[in-house]
Amino acid sequence: MRVQHQLKTGSYKAAGFIGDKQRLVHDTVIPYQYDVLRDRAEDTEKSHVYQNFVNAAAALKGEDTGDGFYGMVFQDSDAAKWIEAAAFSLANTPDPELERQADDFIAVIAASQDEDGYLDTYFTIDNREKRYTNLLEAHELYCAGHMIEAACAYYEATGKRTLLDAMHKNALHLYDVFITKGHEGFPGHPEVELALMKLYRVTGDERCFELAKHFVDKRGTDPDFYKKELSRRNWQVWGNDASNNEYQQSDKPVRRLENATGHAVRAVYLYTAMADIAAETGERELYDACVRLWNSITRKRMYVTGAIGSTVLGEAFTVDYDLPSDTAYAETCASCGLMFFASRMLENEVKGEYADVMELAFYNTVLAGMQLDGKRFFYVNPLEVIPGISGVSPTHKHDLTTRPKWYACACCPPNVARTIGAFGKYAYGESEDTAYCHMFAAGEVSFENGLRLECKTGYPYEMEVTYKVTGKGRLAVHIPSWSKKTLFTADVKPCVPIVEDGYAYFDIDGEREITITLDGEPRLIYSTPKIYALTGKACIRRGPLIYCFEGADNGGCVTDIRLEKTAKPTPAGRRGELDNAVMLDVDALKLCFKGEGLYSDTAPKYDKVTARAIPYYTWGNRGENQMRVWADIL
């Protein structure tokens, strides 16, 4: 039923900007993360992820489990995300050593699977009797979901079935527990649902689909479920509030949800599965709920950087228009999840706004999650950072000024890695007769429908994109809504294609060359005054990139920069060490406060200066300094 769907792993060979990012992930991120999981990385918190599987396998055999389980209750998912990232990387860049590491890891994981298909080291090592007694907190189904995603990706990338078979068995075990035997409940942290949809497509086993839909359908039907579960168990992980159903997206059946609430990552993972199921079944009621949730996020609860989840308190959505820059949570993983959601919405309807948000989230928050050298990562992505306050003041402790190395809760680094690795799946899609380009991405693509294309572009910094397309069918290219003037040529001649809902359509029969020239004019962006934190401010956007001001380029201080209302930012060359980014210069005024102390009735003086802006995703790569996305305007 899906109007179009993602590429198979390996169908896209990246070049250009995305190729560079994939190479960085392959060369730096994946090896480093492997060392972390093996507890070999220097200056890093203990991970113990690999050893947990070894110890769980020992537990199954009744052997000594050595140092037992260590880490967060969802520690296994770090392995899953690493394998998934490795799988995508192997599909892009063959690497026998990496494949050997992954095969070895998978063997250890498979050995930790119980006879009945159960697989979770936290429970297998020490807590077998607690299985499925704390769906609210214990992340069993979350870990299963990630391992299922890894299994699908690794099978698609390498053709190897060990993990796929193990996780298929695991899924059937879950089916047995939750459907055949009727164990009540649904995951505290959604993830298994979207994973089961992937497994359903890879294996063709309808029970996977049935179980995914079961969890989605069950959710919120009994708002007291988690309270009842709590009353039945005598253990806890963090002591989550079992009655805060809004937080766990279980206050009502999902088809009646209106607002994006609660833990932001959980929310978008759930909505991704809902949209996936709606696309699969064509169910209008479920898709309508997805549209409402999409609108709740993108029209009321999303940062200009495509980040979501305003508050550190529960890593959560708050209320409409509450989008503070300085205390933002804006978790990297949540923007990965927003891309997933957008991608599934596109499988229901090919609409430019879905692709717009997907691109926004990727080029700004997801990329900002990783240092340019691939060695350090942000979990939290504030839009304003003031050394001395950010990371220090009790309300700003989570908003760090520079990326740390690795987290005890290491969800974001591998999430960035797998999202970059699978970029082709988000950038391209296909239907029976059409090749879809949702995001511009240099490289070569083979579609299952027989179309092939090669995309050449220096995007996101250069605005010309050329497609050489061969085959018979249609090419559909998303034209971002930020491109106010877009020029098209077909076989070197100007043309005016049909553009519908943000997509330009071209008929292909044989070989055609389509060139698209996007609008590269940097523009000031303003917010609705409903976002009270942003009144009187503007930020700069060029193409898909939101810019920011950083102290390093502006004499140390950026809080004194004010943009003239008529300011026109202009490109100011590339900056090699900042990802070869196009910098922007803009006429500005530097405020000179003449008063003493904190407050003064002496009007400030302004000095004319040229302020320099850099892409938001490149901030924090030159040590601790001030950063601000939204500048005051005059």
Next chain:
Amino acid sequence: MRVQHQLKTGSYKAAGFIGDKQRLVHDTVIPYQYDVLRDRAEDTEKSHVYQNFVNAAAALKGEDTGDGFYGMVFQDSDAAKWIEAAAFSLANTPDPELERQADDFIAVIAASQDEDGYLDTYFTIDNREKRYTNLLEAHELYCAGHMIEAACAYYEATGKRTLLDAMHKNALHLYDVFITKGHEGFPGHPEVELALMKLYRVTGDERCFELAKHFVDKRGTDPDFYKKELSRRNWQVWGNDASNNEYQQSDKPVRRLENATGHAVRAVYLYTAMADIAAETGERELYDACVRLWNSITRKRMYVTGAIGSTVLGEAFTVDYDLPSDTAYAETCASCGLMFFASRMLENEVKGEYADVMELAFYNTVLAGMQLDGKRFFYVNPLEVIPGISGVSPTHKHDLTTRPKWYACACCPPNVARTIGAFGKYAYGESEDTAYCHMFAAGEVSFENGLRLECKTGYPYEMEVTYKVTGKGRLAVHIPSWSKKTLFTADVKPCVPIVEDGYAYFDIDGEREITITLDGEPRLIYSTPKIYALTGKACIRRGPLIYCFEGADNGGCVTDIRLEKTAKPTPAGRRGELDNAVMLDVDALKLCFKGEGLYSDTAPKYDKVTARAIPYYTWGNRGENQMRVWADIL
């Protein structure tokens, strides 16, 4: 040694604005609070304060304590603050019924005093063995301090000694425990120190002074004290972090403190005692520490409204320049405490900046703490309120849009009442030969040094202040630093007095009439760009009053108001139902956001409007609506 000191209770008979506020406190606040303490007020949380004393008295006699103790561990202090407020009110306005209520209350309190002088219902009813084992949390010395303050005030106001004698006995008990017997430690919540200084002055008993100084001197000498105390006890109140010495102002000996840290109320109560002792002894080292702390607050950590304590997390100071408007804590009590601190600093040195801050805190945050009808109270005083976010979003839960009736933790309402009641003590002071006017306050004053004055003024709304002074000596009048042009006449003739450190001095011999005309021009106030939350913004000040914009006067929305850089606010008449306040009108632009959704590259349009501002302390008296002190400037 003090260069000047506060008036004795009863020496100032208020008229005008202060007289009206004192009448409101007398007619409405004190009777209402009395009903609360007696559990007779409707729609109010249970207080049980009076009954706690009754039950404690029963416990002492080995009788049935009925329903035992109820409330916060510092519940007794509500009684103390009420008696203190009643005392000041009785000094201003004789009221036999109120005096009877207070006498009765005092009798019950005195009956709850143990033989050895101990007095605290929480411990006397149920927990006698826990006395002084949890100085960190249990507020025993805090409660004693408030009751000592009440005793001093009631004695000064009525000449009645019951409570004074009881609390003198209590102080000697404390002396016995902490000095004679050498029980280690110092109060988790400073308060008893400043109270003992009052008791020392009322009784002349040097042991009170010695004990106050002992607590101040001991503080921070052993940074592990609270940890050791924790290890010795097996009970807790809230589980406060015993190692967070910065939070309890005990990280170093007080003479080495550099920054205002931790719980804001505790901080300023401590600094008040330090300044008081420094004035008493003339010790330079201690005063220097006070000056550093004063500067830390007023030059780096204070809101433009004289509010302090930026964060709800621990009701605390955070770091320099971290002064968010919307998530401010800005506790009413902390601004009362800042007034106390300022008042004691003036006893060390007569400097205009101390009086400036005292006035700022009073006319803005302290007064804002109380609804204009005296019936509801703010604990937290944000500088920006957005219905739908304020009081709702997890990070804004504490920032309410309207004043609630009464709190389980009811410290602020009676603190406002007693501060208004004792206004004469802050507004006027005296030395051997000089009458000091630190704040303008209509009414009549008799000084112990023989000078008398009558002040006539419609201040803070009218800018002419006339003093009729009789006697022999000097009159010293604080000229606020906001008054850029001040005119003086002496006996109807223009004059140019000596002005030193913000005080104008006039020689008095016989009868003189001094008239001071202050600068009533409203002005825009700007902040240093170091306060990142306020860049691009300005607020309005007229006289001592900070103004704000409220939705009720501005078509519902104030986040869309932008002030022109050249804007000149002008008085726009008085508003009867808003305390007869002078409103201000100012040319402004209303932003019209043309974009859809959250963000747009369409520059907003502006419509010229006249925006109306009202004094900050009068906000929130017309139901829930938007409020903003700092507006964006163009």
